[in-house]
Amino acid sequence: MMRVLVADDDRLTTTMLTHALAQWSAFDASVAHDGESAWRAILAERPQMAIVDWMMPGLEGPALCRRIRADETTAHLYVILLTARDSHADLVAGLDAGADDYLVKPFDHEELRARLNVGARIVGLQRRLAERVDELEAALSAVKQLQGMIPICSYCKRIRSDKDGWEPLESYISEHTEAQFSHGICPPCLAKEWPDLADP
Numbered sequence: 504m505m506r507v508l509v510a511d512d513d514r515l516t517t518t519m520l521t522h523a524l525a526q527w528s529a530f531d532a533s534v535a536h537d538g539e540s541a542w543r544a545i546l547a548e549r550p551q552m553a554i555v556d557w558m559m560p561g562l563e564g565p566a567l568c569r570r571i572r573a574d575e576t577t578a579h580l581y582v583i584l585l586t587a588r589d590s591h592a593d594l595v596a597g598l599d600a601g602a603d604d605y606l607v608k609p610f611d612h613e614e615l616r617a618r619l620n621v622g623a624r625i626v627g628l629q630r631r632l633a634e635r636v637d638e639l640e641a642a643l644s645a646v647k648q649l650q651g652m653i654p655i656c657s658y659c660k661r662i663r664s665d666k667d668g669w670e671p672l673e674s675y676i677s678e679h680t681e682a683q684f685s686h687g688i689c690p691p692c693l694a695k696e697w698p699d700l701a702d703p
Contacts, residue, residue: 510541538562557586
């Protein structure tokens with residue numbers, strides 16, 4: 504279920520919005536009646552979406568949008584700016600402030616539902632992308648790589664380990680990479696160590 508914060512100082516509007524959200528079982532609504540309480544609710548409740556009025560006491564909708572985008576812990580929040588201001592300049596100003604969508608009062612219930620569904624799809628995509636990023640970061644952290652200068656004995660070819668011990672080359676490489684060894688005997692070594700078995 505998608506958590507939605509409704510922020511509007513008009514009680515009738517919040518009642519209408521929460522009633523509409525309750526009818527659509529995919530959304531769970533909470534309410535704030537001014538910009539500052541909306542901001543506190545966003546920090547405390549961590550909703551996935553917010554429907555924010557433009558004109559609110561203390562902190563207006565566009566200012567709240569800017570605050571949301573400025574904080575990396577809330578910047579992903581999907582915000583629909585709800586307002587009676589319907590000019591092109593207001594639309595541009597609202598989107599520039601950080602709103603993801605813009606809905607004019609009085610709102611149509613079906614249009615609101617459709618816009619919320621768009622927001623829910625985007626939130627879902629963001630969540631799946633974040634999960635993939637976490638998986639990739641975990642995979643990268645598990646990748647073993649050899650880097651820098653490796654101290655190796657000129658005679659026995661053992662490598663000095665991090666604990667100042669000396670270990671066989673294959674052990675060191677297996678520990679620090681994903682490589683595995685399959686041992687065999689090359690022709691020169693076969694001729695040297697097992698001359699009876701070497702080709703004439």
